[in-house]
Amino acid sequence: MPVITYRQALNDTLGEELARDPNVLLMGEEIGVFQGSYRVTEGLLAEFGPKRVVDTPIAEEGFVGVAIGAAMLGLRPVVEIMTINFILVAIDQIVNHASKIHYMFGGQVSVPLVIRTPSGGTGQLAATHSQSFENWFAYCPGLKVVAPATPYDAKGLLRTAIRDDDPVIFIESLALYDTKGEVPEDDDFVVPIGVAEVKRQGTDVTVVSYSRMTAIALQVAQRMEQEGISVEVVDLRSLRPLDRPTIIESVKKTNRAVVIAEDWYSYGVTAEIAATIQEEAFDYLDAPVYRVAGLEVPLPYAKDLSAASKPNANSLIYAIRQVMRGTKRMR
Amino acid sequence: MAEVAESAQPLLERATADELKHYYYQMLLLRRFEERASEMYVKAKIGGYCHLNLGEEATIVGLMAALTPDDYIFTNYREHGYIIARGVPPGPVMAELFGKETGVSGGRGGSMHLFDRKTNFMGGYAIVGGQVPLAVGAAYALRYQGKPGVVIAQMGDGTTNIGAFYESLNLAKIWKCPVLFFIVNNGYGMGTSVESGSSEPDLWKKGASFRVYGERVDGTDVLAVRDVVRRLRARAEAEGEPAIIDAVSFRFRGHSVIDADRYRDPEMVRRGRELYDPIRKFAALLLDHGVVDDTWLKSVADRVEREVQEAIDFANNSPDPKFEDLYKYMYATPVPNTPTAEDAIRAVKINRGEF
Numbered sequence: 023m024p025v026i027t028y029r030q031a032l033n034d035t036l037g038e039e040l041a042r043d044p045n046v047l048l049m050g051e052e053i054g055v056f057q058g059s060y061r062v063t064e065g066l067l068a069e070f071g072p073k074r075v076v077d078t079p080i081a082e083e084g085f086v087g088v089a090i091g092a093a094m095l096g097l098r099p100v101v102e103i104m105t106i107n108f109i110l111v112a113i114d115q116i117v118n119h120a121s122k123i124h125y126m127f128g129g130q131v132s133v134p135l136v137i138r139t140p141s142g143g144t145g146q147l148a149a150t151h152s153q154s155f156e157n158w159f160a161y162c163p164g165l166k167v168v169a170p171a172t173p174y175d176a177k178g179l180l181r182t183a184i185r186d187d188d189p190v191i192f193i194e195s196l197a198l199y200d201t202k203g204e205v206p207e208d209d210d211f212v213v214p215i216g217v218a219e220v221k222r223q224g225t226d227v228t229v230v231s232y233s234r235m236t237a238i239a240l241q242v243a244q245r246m247e248q249e250g251i252s253v254e255v256v257d258l259r260s261l262r263p264l265d266r267p268t269i270i271e272s273v274k275k276t277n278r279a280v281v282i283a284e285d286w287y288s289y290g291v292t293a294e295i296a297a298t299i300q301e302e303a304f305d306y307l308d309a310p311v312y313r314v315a316g317l318e319v320p321l322p323y324a325k326d327l328s329a330a331s332k333p334n335a336n337s338l339i340y341a342i343r344q345v346m347r348g349t350k351r352m353r
Numbered sequence: 354m355a356e357v358a359e360s361a362q363p364l365l366e367r368a369t370a371d372e373l374k375h376y377y378y379q380m381l382l383l384r385r386f387e388e389r390a391s392e393m394y395v396k397a398k399i400g401g402y403c404h405l406n407l408g409e410e411a412t413i414v415g416l417m418a419a420l421t422p423d424d425y426i427f428t429n430y431r432e433h434g435y436i437i438a439r440g441v442p443p444g445p446v447m448a449e450l451f452g453k454e455t456g457v458s459g460g461r462g463g464s465m466h467l468f469d470r471k472t473n474f475m476g477g478y479a480i481v482g483g484q485v486p487l488a489v490g491a492a493y494a495l496r497y498q499g500k501p502g503v504v505i506a507q508m509g510d511g512t513t514n515i516g517a518f519y520e521s522l523n524l525a526k527i528w529k530c531p532v533l534f535f536i537v538n539n540g541y542g543m544g545t546s547v548e549s550g551s552s553e554p555d556l557w558k559k560g561a562s563f564r565v566y567g568e569r570v571d572g573t574d575v576l577a578v579r580d581v582v583r584r585l586r587a588r589a590e591a592e593g594e595p596a597i598i599d600a601v602s603f604r605f606r607g608h609s610v611i612d613a614d615r616y617r618d619p620e621m622v623r624r625g626r627e628l629y630d631p632i633r634k635f636a637a638l639l640l641d642h643g644v645v646d647d648t649w650l651k652s653v654a655d656r657v658e659r660e661v662q663e664a665i666d667f668a669n670n671s672p673d674p675k676f677e678d679l680y681k682y683m684y685a686t687p688v689p690n691t692p693t694a695e696d697a698i699r700a701v702k703i704n705r706g707e708f
């Protein structure tokens with residue numbers, strides 16, 4: 023199977039979907055002439071022309087609203103928001119309109135829209151450019167929120183998202199764009215929305231993660247093996263709908279859970295997962311669920327402070343050791 | 354037209370020789386600061402995104418020359434030159450780019466988020482358009498408190514396409530806020546030309562439906578910029594009359610240090626740098642008028658070289674912010690149940706694998 027980057031998987035999929043369905047179009051800042059701020063849309067303007075690959079001015083609220091309205095008439099816009107930080111300018115259109123139109127109008131019209139955007143921080147991008155807001159959207163009924171961790175899932179989920187008739191927030195990561203993985207060629211596989219995947223089997227502790235944190239969890243799982251700790255990694259892939267059964271099944275098997283996400287600790291994704299586990303698997307737990315998340319500061323610029331404020335392999339290893347110290351449940 | 358009258362005046366009636374020399378020195382300082390900052394970025398002394406003012410020196414120095422200490426300035430993220438021309442020494446600015454405790458924002462903000470309370474430099478803002486309503490708000494406060502001064506809302510050409518700009522124009526006008534919308538029109542927002550992004554490429558006209566007066570100025574002419582700001586500043590201060598200034602210049606390099614600028618024709622860029630170099634133009638003007646000679650120019654170049662090197666040395670020798678100070682600036686009014694220095698130290702130790 024060919025090994026390609028996460029970026030390539032997205033780029034290929036966008037091209038294939040543009041070719042497959044004339045109602046699919048791309049819209050966003052710097053996606054055409056500039057070739058994409060992070061080169062995800064590279065080459066697509068040349069291939070499909072300006073009707074299908076639409077460069078926008080800096081007007082997120084406007085063009086996201088335009089995409090929603092166009093979707094109501096049957097277009098299938100795939101909007102790129104340069105990074106999730108800038109989506110705040112458009113959040114009213116997404117939360118007050120895109121998420122509600124199908125339900126609130128009695129199912130008469132749907133909004134087949136995808137908004138792709140990288141979330142999280144790397145490389146000292148500082149307070150306004152390093153945030154994770156996927157939980158804000160996952161909070162909102164009517165939206166679907168996905169966050170693939172591998173090139174395979176990126177491709178399969180992007181296909182599904184574009185073919186889905188509801189608004190999908192598609193979370194990417196700057197740190198994942200260059201990561202590589204196997205993706206089958208000439209195979210129209212899809213990855214379903216709302217279904218998590220056990221990315222690694224283990225018996226001692228479950229790590230629940232998504233996006234970039236899944237990549238870290240898989241590396242850590244390998245290291246822990248050498249310490250004699252068998253880590254199971256549940257990759258959420260979708261934040262809404264949330265695949266609670268897969269999480270619970272895993273925790274019932276391992277009896278321990280660590281949840282890791284890059285967003286801020288309080289009111290973040292990890293809180294939702296931990297609450298789910300204690301509600302549905304309390305009797306199976308041998309230790310309290312341990313949460314690993316971002317430190318609660320506007321991300322400082324200074325290199326060391328910045329790095330220390332985001333969860334990493336060390337914080338996950340520490341958490342795993344902590345939950346492993348919990349006494350084994352008597353059954 | 355007033356601009357014609359201004360520029361028709363003999364040079365030495367428009368400014369004293371000392372003033373002219375000072376403008377030249379400041380422009381060269383910004384130029385070298387940015388060139389060296391770019392070098393420091395490549396050496397990984399600077400991280401994040403780093404946007405340079407190369408080509409915009411006259412716009413910046415002209416603006417600052419027209420302001421008084423009472424005035425306030427809000428800018429976008431391309432703001433190194435503004436804070437220096439406003440009077441902050443290059444050392445603490447470079448130190449901020451290096452993420453040091455001695456930096457203008459204590460190393461917390463970085464290149465895109467510079468701030469200096471003492472000179473009323475009210476911040477660089479990195480969400481496009483974000484600074485514009487803030488500047489109107491500051492002008493609102495000046496008016497409310499009956500204080501002198503005006504507020505500068507600096508922004509790029511691309512920023513005139515975002516909604517916040519239009520809401521700000523309307524609010525500034527109906528509330529009589531002494532604010533100048535200072536558009537640095539460098540032709541591009543990243544890879545998007547003014548013409549392709551704006552239905553009205555004459556950006557100074559964009560206030561028309563709000564009855565906000567606007568004017569275009571050659572942003573490579575330091576005196577022209579200074580004079581238009583002076584004139585509209587006086588009106589804003591006296592009458593609460595906001596205005597747009599559309600200062601046209603040429604972006605010498607890519608959008609930020611890491612942008613390879615592949616979407617612009619290299620020949621066009623080369624010519625642009627030659628034709629629209631505000632420093633070269635100003636040097637020729639000063640030489641022509643006998644205000645300076647080559648020896649003087651050389652001595653300024655040496656002085657600037659030294660000052661920028663000193664700024665780099667200062668930044669290099671400065672301490673990093675301390676881990677225990679991670680939460681130091683969280684709230685202005687302390688309240689219970691917020692993280693402490695001990696929490697910071699514990700969290701950082703775990704993060705660094707020291708357990």
Ligand SMILES: Cc1ncc(C[n+]2csc(CCOP(=O)(O)OP(=O)(O)O)c2C)c(N)n1
Binds near residue numbers: 104404513541
């Ligand atoms: C709301 C928002 N959208 C997008 C961006 C990404 N972005 C940063 S700078 C920029 C271009 C701005 O161009 P312009 O206003 O002309 O300023 P210049 O960079 O040329 O000085 C863009 C699109 C952002 N920071 N904020």
Ligand SMILES: [Mg+2]
Binds near residue numbers: 537538541
């Ligand atoms: Mg610009």
